[in-house]
Amino acid sequence: MPNFLTIFLLLFLVFPARAEMAAPMRLPVDDHQLVFETAKGKVSLDAEIADTDAERMRGLMNRTDLPENRAMLFVFDQTRMVMMWMKNTPLPLDMLFVTRDGAIATIRENTEPFSEAVISSIVPVSFVIELRAGAAKRLGLAMGDMVRHPSICGQCTAQ
Template sequence: MKHGLRWMVVAVPLLASGCQQEAQGSAPRATPKAAAPRPRVTDVTAEDYVMQPLPRGHVRLEDAFGGARRVEVEIAATAGTRARGMMWRKELAEGKGMLFLFPHEEVQGFWMRNTLIPLDMIFITSDLRVAGIVSRAVPRSLESRSVGVPSQYVLEVPGGWTEKVGIRKGSPVRFEGVAGMAIEP
């Protein structure tokens, strides 16, 4: 009984104090608010831009020894996907790449803005031959890279890959899973 009485002696003043604060108009305790939704990022070059998965296909390139090298590619066929390219990627596995499709054959120029890894750029003509190669493009550079001759397609692969497997200017190229794809200006 003494134990129960002690509990009441402590609890009653605490309860009275809480009621008194409420009666005096103390501010209620703030409940945590849910974080406001972040605005949707619309700049395709921004690191936190969420891009839809790209269509996939394959590119076969003939090497200097008469063998074929097959690269699994993501296909960039719109202005937005071409602008984004390989930006913000931290790695690109061997045998993987990105194929850029342009509406017309013309001299193409690429930069490495927001690109974190070195890349080889293989410029391909409309009749599917390698027009030229930019090897080991330096990451995060604004320098325009080109081979100075018209091309309609550009294949980006890991830096140093073309030299390693023997891809050369003039090598024949074949696309798989690309035919009929709409190319937007």
């Protein structure tokens, strides 16, 4: 039978690490906005940039808030098929899968919170943008619309 000190050390060492992993990640708002070029005109949103493996893995997990004027931009190192899921994500989201040149290739609207179902880009992409559910429709976003941001197009500037 374990002694009191062993139990205390186990609780002290193990549970804080689990609590830290469950804490939502909050990335700083980038200096440049995401600019969507839609049939309705240009629409700009603030962006949090997830460009490391750790940031891409955590994304909006455990987040209970995402302002309507904000998005999370996932930047991948190479163009490839991207598979996302909503495990540990309590907010329904719209996901935009974006090609290397900034074109929206696939839109997945109103994804199911906490779902482990795979959400596929269908085609190779370099970026994923997550928005609050309903934002894609509200902003008039469509496949083929262009997205501008220095992370997407190094020669472009978001205006």
